[in-house]
Amino acid sequence: MTCISFLTDFGTKDGNVGVMKGVIWGIAPAVQISDLSHDITPQNILEAAFVLGRAAPYFPKDTIHLVVVDPGVGTGRRPMAAEIGPYRFVGPDNGVVTWVVSHADDMGWSQAFVHLDKPQYWLPEVSHVFHGRDIFAPVAAHLAKGAPIKAVGTPIEDPVLLALPEPVKRQDEILGEVIYIDHFGSLVTNIRSADIQADGKVSIEVRGMRVEGLVKTFGDREPGSLIALFSSTGDLILSVVNGSACHVLRGQVGDKVKISLSLE
Amino acid sequence: MTCISFLTDFGTKDGNVGVMKGVIWGIAPAVQISDLSHDITPQNILEAAFVLGRAAPYFPKDTIHLVVVDPGVGTGRRPMAAEIGPYRFVGPDNGVVTWVVSHADDMGWSQAFVHLDKPQYWLPEVSHVFHGRDIFAPVAAHLAKGAPIKAVGTPIEDPVLLALPEPVKRQDEILGEVIYIDHFGSLVTNIRSADIQADGKVSIEVRGMRVEGLVKTFGDREPGSLIALFSSTGDLILSVVNGSACHVLRGQVGDKVKISLSLE
């Protein structure tokens, strides 16, 4: 049974998430749907791309990732589907697949993109403002039922990709930034575990505070301690044990993070 | 496979939504359940009725809409099921089906209502305060398994229906009001696309602001612009592009909206 992961900025009050599931189950009644997030900051495509990029590799092969953060709905932006390695994606062509494509580049995965232009796979009536319901949900359902992506659209070669903030690496320091703040108030940086040599000494500065060394997990320090560690997806994060680094440091996306490296 | 849509004012912290799914799956293990919303303002029956009315038509035929916004639980208000056109409904007889009934009247759909009075379709013990768990979830599950609504209750002819706020239409103006505010801060009015002649000029006033003309979608204007357009379900809405009309205008449910119409 194919699984659909489902990511939007719709919130969960208005019923639009539920409606899209109704549309999907009307076409593909047995498909499992995993809500990845519906709490993306409205219109924040980069945030959606990050959440999707971190989550996608943990889903079963053949999963269809349905992503609707779509401020350009009804304008010239193309509706899109993609096949990237073992996964498929359905959503607007606005860069939401950027992190996944970056991961696919690292993995050497195949990548194919189509412009959704076959109305026979859509609802009969298409609104100007809710392509999630009218185009993306039915297309995802048809893919789940077995339609190949070549059937639902016309190949394109130039999907929109966003500029990802890359850390600057020098001999003894790395200059990065905070790219996401999670539910526990941890500051997630764009510095990856592969960026830091395993046997060196590390000192991290953020918002005027300094953290010496990395720990393996939260419980390695006393509650209230500011710590630095790698997340479960390999990102350097700053956390407060049983607290919130975001609150303690008044951290924000975009905050600069400086790592000083030295041999021990 | 039958689908259940699920709408409450329970929030998602306390576990009551999950418990009701457990009860349903104990009776009908394979049924798909789509969370329509659990964030209805506590005890706000009219809000639930609106969300249900807008969403219901997009679900597969045979879907059972389970709605538990039930401030009168355990009092004289009747537990109810209904069969309205291709859909069934389970919940308190307090008006939550009002918008659906209004839509059914427009569509010429059949309508049948029953008072749930057959305890063999309920949990063995029924509390005074949680009929969602003890009556409505098991009845919905039995309907999903094939029980006809006539089996689960006794026909009634007088379901409770709420007074819906109707716009006042004059020759060259329409006086309506804000009836819902959505996740993106758009002000949803009770003025429908059918109320406005397609070829006229339109000017909209709300909270002392004026919007000239309608646009088709959000991206038709620059970020920050106040716009008027039709929602994906045909309601006139006021939005701020990539922002929140609710914040900008300090809009509230009940705000008056005046449309001036003129031939071009």
Added chain:
Amino acid sequence: MTCISFLTDFGTKDGNVGVMKGVIWGIAPAVQISDLSHDITPQNILEAAFVLGRAAPYFPKDTIHLVVVDPGVGTGRRPMAAEIGPYRFVGPDNGVVTWVVSHADDMGWSQAFVHLDKPQYWLPEVSHVFHGRDIFAPVAAHLAKGAPIKAVGTPIEDPVLLALPEPVKRQDEILGEVIYIDHFGSLVTNIRSADIQADGKVSIEVRGMRVEGLVKTFGDREPGSLIALFSSTGDLILSVVNGSACHVLRGQVGDKVKISLSLE
């Protein structure tokens, strides 16, 4: 089909709940998953234990309760599974099963616990910070597919159990406390319906307010009234009709509640 109930303190934005469902469906594609709550206060094991304890008995027999409130992830705390009466549990050995074990003691249910130490039931790579994804989700999925708990771990006899706040009962009074505040602002106390004699007169004091007598349900008093009644799971609660006792009384977990009993 086995059902999994799913309880965390992860929130719903970051995608980690969705990722765990992806991991589960990669192993057990048809299993139903009921989100019990993902809004547990971060690191609040006692709160999670309460929500689980109240909800668990309403799930179908054979349900697997997956609970990840895990501040000790990656430290010495044991990953655990349990079989308690008709249910199974998967999560950290930190006391999240305390209320369920208390209920099982009352019911005379069998209880068996295992330390999860069989990596063949885990994801191939295990992080230090997300055992929900790497250990608990795959173990729950294997249990759903039919693995017995003895296969996934080694028996232990000393699961961690928390001290539950017990009311003090005297001849004519009961001294309890607020242990949870629900979505509707009701103050849930640790006083149970069995603690109060059915035919006596009852007076309740909390935060300087006094409530005379118990009602059966919310609609028994006018909107705005402060009332005392039993919840659907038998806990004494304090509520404001169509309002919030939490807001009106500025109630908090830990508030003392005194019940005076007298024969009529």
